[in-house]
Amino acid sequence: MASSLTKDAAGTPGSQKTFFGHPRGLATLFLTEMWERFSYYGMRALLPLYLIAPGGLALDAATATVIYSVYMATVYLLTLPGGWFGDRYWGPRKTVAIAASIVMLGHLTLALPGDAVFYAGLVLVAIGSGLLKANISTMVGHLYDGPNDPRRDGGFTVFYMGINIGAFAAPLVIGTVGENVGWHWGFGLAALGMGLGLLQFLLAGKTLSPRSSEVPKPLSADERNNVIRKSLIWLLIAVVFYGIVGFSGNFTMKWATVPLTVLGLVIPIMVLGRMKRDKELTSTEQSKLSAYVWFFIAAAVFWMIYDQGGSTLAIFADGKVDNQVLGWEFPVSWFQSVNPVLVMALAPVFAWIWVYLNKKGKEPSTITKFAGGLTLVGISFFVFLLPLTASSDGSLVNPWWLVSIYFFQTVGELMLSPVGLSVTTKMAPAKYASQMMGVWFLAVTAGDSVTGLLSDAGVNLNRTGVVTLEAALAVAGGIAIFMYRRKVKNLMGEIH
Structure with a gap:
């Protein structure tokens, strides 16, 4: 019942609604993270099984482990640029909204048939998860009056419970649908979960701290141009290199996985x-x-x-x-x-x-x-x-x-x-x-x-x-x- 989750702060008549004694915005971030973890862990539970299943990609166990490990490593590697985008470019709130949209798009892509489409979906989910993970915890901190706020540790504990509720429910729901109904239906259900999380995040945005919409250290014009220039150079190098490898007929999975693991x-x-x-x-x-x-x-x-x-x-x-x-x-x-x-x-x-x-x-x-x-x-x-x-x-x-x-x-x-x-x-x-x-x-x-x-x-x-x-x-x-x-x-x- 929604009414049981909110109450007036004790002893402060007419005060704003709270979430178990915490700022109301914690409920928004709790549900966003819960649904994101629901989609993430549901897909994670299906991933190795889909990779080795005869009705999936039918890969050997070693290759499936490589793909799974590279995916996991990439998600956490991308938390660094994810934090950078939140600090220097979009601000935490906008970054989380964009990240959730990318995750949902990734799961929808995974729900489509085709090997190439599948790997594109994995990349999108990894990018979105890295962007989101680096910023949503920061937004929880913004709800409190500095590091000495006595409610702060409790707030992060409640937030952490949202992570585990989503992680617990995901294999039971998405895993069951994926294994018993169809793999791609399971991936599609993960997209639905992230969609619900994104929807309530956007609708309840007014409960969040105004600080979450600020860019703490915005890029100057020169810095922005320098980042764009370097990014385009590295992108061009990657496109040319992998284009040569691909057109020469020498491309294998190792050309993608080994560089990423070495970078990790x-x-x-x-x-x-x-x-x-x-x-x-x-x-x-x-x-x-x-x-x-x-x-x-x-x-x-x-x-x-x-x-x-x-x-x-x-x-x-x-x-x-x-x-x-x-x-x-x-x-x-x-x-x-x-x-x-x-x-x-x-x-x-x-x-x-x-x-x-x-x-x-x-x-x-x-x-x-x-x-x-x-x-x-x-x-x-x-x-x-x-x-x-x-x-x-x-x-x-x-x-x-x-x-x-x-x-x-x-x-x-x-x-x-x-x-x-x-x-x-x-x-x-x-x-x-x-x-x-x-x-x-x-x-x-x-x-x-x-x-x-x-x-x-x-x-x-x-x-x-x-x-x-x-x-x-x-x-x-x-x-x-x-x-x-x-x-x-x-x-x-x-x-x-």
Whole structure:
């Protein structure tokens, strides 16, 4: 009921309507993000299954993993230019509206038959998602009176719930339609979800902060011309190069995937390297930046394994897991709802645990939480070895094996991801305060790029040897970070 979501602020008769005690604009952004995540995670749940299905693109598992990994890496890579457009060109509100329109167009394109059209749709969804993700969180912050507003953290928690509600419902709805009715009908349903989110965003725009319509640092005429000139030069180079490759008959999928995965590794290194070489940073800022490199590498390894929940594990589930309950067969894509429902169930528990331990003076440090998260994602792949080995003779394994893997990954996520966001804002040099959040997302890009490069090289990620190696790398990394925690703490200065 809509009336239950809004109320007058307590003790302030005649005040504006609120959303669970928060600015009414939070409801607008909550629903926009919920529908965007609904469309995104629904398509994400279908993507690897469609790529390998006989009625889909009928690709081999390695190629499907490459495409999935490149897609995921590109979404997070594009958060950097997405933030730039919001800061310098359109402003956050206009950028989100344009981004949502691009996402919807991308899903509509995916709903059409044809391989070339399909890949064009993927590109559009990646561009739109990158633009939107970088700006909508900024708009949530605009609703509050600065960083010290006591409602701010609670507002972001409510917003985060919108993400997980959309992510939970998407595989159940879009996955069911895609697998049982038709793949393209599922992609079309994702477009409908984004369309609903865009519609309510436009209709309820008056509830948003006026700051969200402002361009914080608009481009000068010279800067705009310089950007356009450089963009056209790079576009011309790409068109000429790929035109030559295509007309010569040498074009393969690798010509598209390898450059993107290499960029996904090179750009994070370049960005961090540029910051480290900046002579304007103080010695304290340089020290914190050196500590942050540890967190960044740990996060990249974490996301490399974690994001395989939608590719390696999904492909394994499609042929090796008994997805029947009491004789009823449920869609394989439903496994993708396990993580968000676990997040919604466990996030309040973890929040309570940290507060309780803090009162006792026993709350783990940031670096210890990071080490724990990385170790747990490694343990999840050690668990994966058990059903992987059991299915080697062709028998189907119990679905609870996958649930247990996702459980370890979700607990690891709750130890690492929120802490990573927090430590990124705390350790960012003043000069790069707004850019550091984009750097955090580049850790996801780097991790997915490694997965893409491995698959492009022909490595079968569903082999026990590879899974063991990844699991051991994560656990060893977690142990190493824990052992060197004092050194990292010293580099962090007053941040703990």
